[in-house]
Amino acid sequence: MITAFVLTSMVILLTPGPTNTVLAASGAAFGLSRARLLPLAEAAGYALAISFFVSFAAMVKDLWWALPALKIVAACWLAYSAVRLWTTSPDMVGAARGSAFARVFLTTLVNPKAMIVGTMMIPQSSPDEMASRIAIFIALSSLAGLGWVALGAALPGGVRRHSYKGAAFVLGGFSLYALTSALA
Numbered sequence: 001m002i003t004a005f006v007l008t009s010m011v012i013l014l015t016p017g018p019t020n021t022v023l024a025a026s027g028a029a030f031g032l033s034r035a036r037l038l039p040l041a042e043a044a045g046y047a048l049a050i051s052f053f054v055s056f057a058a059m060v061k062d063l064w065w066a067l068p069a070l071k072i073v074a075a076c077w078l079a080y081s082a083v084r085l086w087t088t089s090p091d092m093v094g095a096a097r098g099s100a101f102a103r104v105f106l107t108t109l110v111n112p113k114a115m116i117v118g119t120m121m122i123p124q125s126s127p128d129e130m131a132s133r134i135a136i137f138i139a140l141s142s143l144a145g146l147g148w149v150a151l152g153a154a155l156p157g158g159v160r161r162h163s164y165k166g167a168a169f170v171l172g173g174f175s176l177y178a179l180t181s182a183l184a
Contacts, residue, residue: 027152039145045108053118
């Protein structure tokens with residue numbers, strides 16, 4: 001059963017999404033050596049968000065509006081992030097490095113992947129089993145996150161210069177998707 005959890009987790013973590021987009025854009029903007037710690041922000045965000053969703057799922061299972069409301073919050077954050085990335089000048093990317101850690105952390109907090117893992121992939125069982133699955137996911141997220149940073153850093157220079165604009169476009173799409181899925 002743990003093998004299935006690990007494989008499913010890897011598929012989720014390697015699938016492009018909001019956090020992976022921000023990690024790749026940061027890798028492109030700052031390079032691997034200056035962005036290499038950003039997967040720690042992802043891991044911290046997943047640790048907090050998944051732990052929340054594991055507890056939250058049990059508490060709100062009878063409230064039809066709870067998960068759609070969280071999707072709307074996520075859509076708003078993604079839209080805000082998209083606007084911030086779009087308006088960041090390529091000349092200001094170096095100055096934005098300090099905010100990249102916070103952006104990765106907050107994007108991961110509202111990432112729908114955390115909701116999926118916390119509400120569907122981690123069964124309501126013993127606290128030890130839930131904690132070990134959360135720990136496994138966090139460790140895997142750090143490895144996958146470093147891969148996304150490296151991917152962004154490996155992009156050609158001409159593409160890297162526009163990475164934030166590209167990331168803004170992708171995050172805007174994820175925001176629209178989260179909003180329409182919440183309203184459906």
